[in-house]
Amino acid sequence: DAGITQSPRHKVTETGTPVTLRCHQTENHRYMYWYRQDPGHGLRLIHYSYGVKDTDKGEVSDGYSVSRSKTEDFLLTLESATSSQTSVYFCAIKGTSGRSSTGELFFGEGSRLTVL
Amino acid sequence: AQSVTQLDSQVPVFEEAPVELRCNYSSSVSVYLFWYVQYPNQGLQLLLKYLSGSTLVKGINGFEAEFNKSQTSFHLRKPSVHISDTAEYFCAVSPDDKIIFGKGTRLHILP
Numbered sequence: 001d002a003g004i005t006q007s008p009r010h011k012v013t014e015t016g017t018p019v020t021l022r023c024h025q026t027e028n029h030r031y032m033y034w035y036r037q038d039p040g041h042g043l044r045l046i047h048y049s050y051g052v053k054d055t056d057k058g059e060v061s062d063g064y065s066v067s068r069s070k071t072e073d074f075l076l077t078l079e080s081a082t083s084s085q086t087s088v089y090f091c092a093i094k095g096t097s098g099r100s101s102t103g104e105l106f107f108g109e110g111s112r113l114t115v116l
Numbered sequence: 117a118q119s120v121t122q123l124d125s126q127v128p129v130f131e132e133a134p135v136e137l138r139c140n141y142s143s144s145v146s147v148y149l150f151w152y153v154q155y156p157n158q159g160l161q162l163l164l165k166y167l168s169g170s171t172l173v174k175g176i177n178g179f180e181a182e183f184n185k186s187q188t189s190f191h192l193r194k195p196s197v198h199i200s201d202t203a204e205y206f207c208a209v210s211p212d213d214k215i216i217f218g219k220g221t222r223l224h225i226l227p
Contacts, residue, residue: 031213033215035217040125040219041219042122042206042217042218042219042220043160043206043217043220044217045214045215045216045217048213048214050213056213056214058214059216090159090160094215103148103150103165103167103210104150104162104165105150105152105160105162105208105215107159107160107161108159109159110159
């Protein structure tokens, strides 16, 4: 158990409303990631963070913003949700062994977002 | 830019038969390579990884993969599949802090 919690797990919202997904970790990992999973597209990286207030864009960052004000929380915000953002969103952390990265990701259970 | 290509979106195979799931990547730098599995209605978990050293990597549940630098491939194999191997399998590459995934291959086990 990598101690990752995503909330909410399920959300239905309407087009144009703001949505924030939260990823919380309990093990003080430096790197955190947000992916979206869609049929036929696999997992696509939205944004990632390499420390408090340090974030960078992924493959599909348009329409999404992130914030990391403390190590344990990584927030993904859809400022104005669209139907194309209906997806399953996964948070992940990069594992470490001591001070070195093991390279592998540990995933949360996912947040299913439906935008009507 | 780095990319990952999983050549088959679906692979049907009979139970107890061998299987190979193909993965090719493109990168101008050295990379770490991974295979993840996603069982129905679950999150992803690591099957195996290649960071350095031996090009043949063994993972959980009897899976193994071979890194071929000249062919930029990292194919996943299992000598005998079971019904419990029904899942979607994702190849991933990590050239730097980003970790890029392929589109996935669904493994269907036929009785």
